[in-house]
Amino acid sequence: MPPVVVLDSCVLYPAPLRSLFMYMTNLDLFRARWTDAIHEEWMRNVLKDRPDMTRTQVEKIRELMNSHARDCLVLDFEELIAGLTLPDPDDRHVLAAAIKSGAEAVVTFNLKDFPSETLRAFGVDARHPDDFIVDLLDTAPAIVCRAAGMQRASLKRPPLSVDDYLAALERQNLPRSVARLRERADSI
Numbered sequence: 280m281p282p283v284v285v286l287d288s289c290v291l292y293p294a295p296l297r298s299l300f301m302y303m304t305n306l307d308l309f310r311a312r313w314t315d316a317i318h319e320e321w322m323r324n325v326l327k328d329r330p331d332m333t334r335t336q337v338e339k340i341r342e343l344m345n346s347h348a349r350d351c352l353v354l355d356f357e358e359l360i361a362g363l364t365l366p367d368p369d370d371r372h373v374l375a376a377a378i379k380s381g382a383e384a385v386v387t388f389n390l391k392d393f394p395s396e397t398l399r400a401f402g403v404d405a406r407h408p409d410d411f412i413v414d415l416l417d418t419a420p421a422i423v424c425r426a427a428g429m430q431r432a433s434l435k436r437p438p439l440s441v442d443d444y445l446a447a448l449e450r451q452n453l454p455r456s457v458a459r460l461r462e463r464a465d466s467i
Contacts, residue, residue, distance in 0.1 A: 283310045285353070285377040287370075287387035288320035290408050296451045297321075297344075298433070300386075300408075302426035304348050308415050311348045312380045314356065316372045318344075353380045367392045377403045386411050388452065412456040420459075424466035431467055441467050 291297045291313065304311040322337040345352055356372070356379035363371040370392045377385050377398075384404045385393055393405035406414075416423050431444040439447065441464045449457040460467060 281307050281309045282384065283312060283380055283382045284384045284386050284406070284411070285312045285373060285380065285382045286317070287373055287385055287389065288317045288324070289388045290386050291317065291321040291344075292324050293451055295430075295447050296408065296453075297340075298430050299412075299426065299448065301344060301347060302430045303412075303415065303423065304351075306422050306426050308419055308422055308426065311351050312353050312376060312382055313344075313351060314353045314372065314376045317376070355379065365392060365397060366394065374398065374401070374403065377401070384411070408451075409453045409455050412453060413459060416456065416459045420463060421466070424460065424463050427460060428467045 286300060290300065300311065303309065318341045322334075322341065325332060325337055326334060353376040356375040359375035359378055360371045363374050365371050365374060367389075370389070373385055373387070374393065374397075376382070378401050382403060384406045385398070386406050386408055387393060388407065390405050390407060395405065398405055412423065427444070427448075431439055431441065434444070444467065445457050445460055445464070448460070
């Protein structure tokens with residue numbers, strides 16, 4: 280059974296990373312979970328930083344994500360929030376979603392906001408996206424490369440060479456993952 284993980288909004292915010300995670304979950308490397316609150320957070324930040332995008336466009340992305348990731352939307356987690364303590368109280372909803380969904384990890388860039396001693400009590404781990412992808416490359420390198428290849432093939436405006444594609448992923452703070460993918464560039 281693939282691991283269940285909650286993807287934090289900071290992982291869903293950048294389109295290249297969001298897309299790679301969607302391809303990987305669709306190939307059953309893991310089971311992605313999120314909430315409407317997580318969606319709202321990444322969508323709000325995209326709209327703030329990208330004036331060329333509309334609310335309708337980001338809502339379409341949300342709808343596509345929800346329709347393509349099996350059982351992704353975590354519901355009825357809100358009652359857990361008040362009993363949780365994290366350095367940033369605004370992140371408690373993410374941990375509550377992880378607990379409610381039985382996730383083994385929260386994938387986030389904000390590791391300091393999810394202290395391991397707090398999460399451990401709930402059987403949850405916080406994982407940096409780079410570490411998470413490297414672990415997937417350790418266990419299923421061909422499938423991760425297939426996901427990366429599918430993502431690269433989907434990029435039409437402009438199409439990207441393997442080197443340009445990997446450079447784009449590297450800009451997402453994935454240096455170890457990209458180094459490992461470069462070793463298998465002929466599979467992408």
